[in-house]
Amino acid sequence: MDNQRVRALFDRQTRRDALPDGPGCTVERVGDVVRQTGPAHGWNGVLWSALDEARAEEAIAGQVRHFTSLGRSFEWKLYAHDGPADLGERLRGAGFVPEPEEALMVAEAAEVAGLHGVRAEAPEGIEIRPVTDEAGVALVTSVHERAFGTDGAHLRRRLLDQLATRPDTVVAVLAMAGDRPVSSARLELPPGTAFAGLWGGGTVPEWRGRGVYRALVAHRARVAAGRGYRYLQVDASDRSRPILGRLGFTRLSTTTPYVYEP
Structure with a gap:
């Protein structure tokens, strides 16, 4: 994989030229910032920016004004390769609180799927089921x-909104041990991009370390x-x-969510 080329493609398709990721959401470019505004239970925040030291302060203040006027908390999704170099420090100075840093990780879908090699199957006693209704969403939750x-x-x-209005853009799955849900995950499928997103993969404590998370990654x-x-x-988290x-x-790269509470 050509890391620089793939990262540039990721930035362009999923950040700068992003489409709304749910019903009731809009994505717009305001100056050197691309943001999504949605309902309170949706994702609100800054997806991409192309700032320098001279423009950063006003851009940050503009986003704070926009989201606080709507009563929304929001996230500035800062990547390590975004500029200027002190943007994180400027966000903290404006009242944003950083959450734990995560790693932006990318792979060829066909390789992880095992289409060209060994497939990661669910461990014994685990069945992977699709989520299509309110009862399934309750188990995911x-x-x-x-x-x-x-x-x-x-x-x-x-998730209920997505399944009801845009079911082609999300796949939710459960790992079941008999009638007990022990892990869940989502696959986001944004139209017109080369990147599918893996989100929300989590396993209950007593089932960790048995290959369930790995199987859900391969399934998606x-x-x-x-x-x-x-x-x-x-x-990706450290775990x-x-x-x-x-x-x-x-x-x-790495990415850090900077959160602003109005």
């Missing part, structure tokens, strides 16, 4: 809350490759990064 220790209410509403890779996506993209590396993912 319960796994998310147990795996990450966070409230899944916004995830539930967003097969879906993405079957729908014509060349690459998989993940914002998932080693697993993804063994599956063939390459680190292209």
Whole structure:
């Protein structure tokens, strides 16, 4: 993989030229910033920027004015290769709070899917099921809350909206041990791009280390490759990064969510 070329393609397709990722959302370019504005349970924030030291302060202030006028908390998704070099420091000075840094990792979907080699199958006793209705979304939410220790209410509403209005852009799956959900994950399929996104992969504590997360990655890779996506993209935590590396993912950059609460 030509890392610089793929990163430039990622920046252009999924950030600068991004399409709205859910119902009720709009994406617009304002000066040197591309932002998405949506409902309170959707993702609100800055996707891309091309700033220098002279323009950064006003651009930051402009986004704060826009989202706070709507009563929205929002995220400035800062990548390590974004400029200017002190943009993170400027965001903190404006009242943003950084969340943990993640690695931007990318792989060829067909390779991870095992189309050209060994396939990662679900461990014994685990069945991977698609999520298509409200009952399935409730199970996804319960796994998310147990795996990450966070409230899944916004995830539930967003996933229900996507399945109802844009079912071709999202695939949600559950790993079931009998009648118990033990892991869940989503695959985002933005139209017109080469990148499918892996999101929300989480496993309840008692099932970690058994290959469930790996199997859900491979399952989603097969879906993405079957729908014509060349690459998989993940914002990887420290916990998932080693697993993804063994599956063939390459680190292209890092990304840090800077969150502003009105």
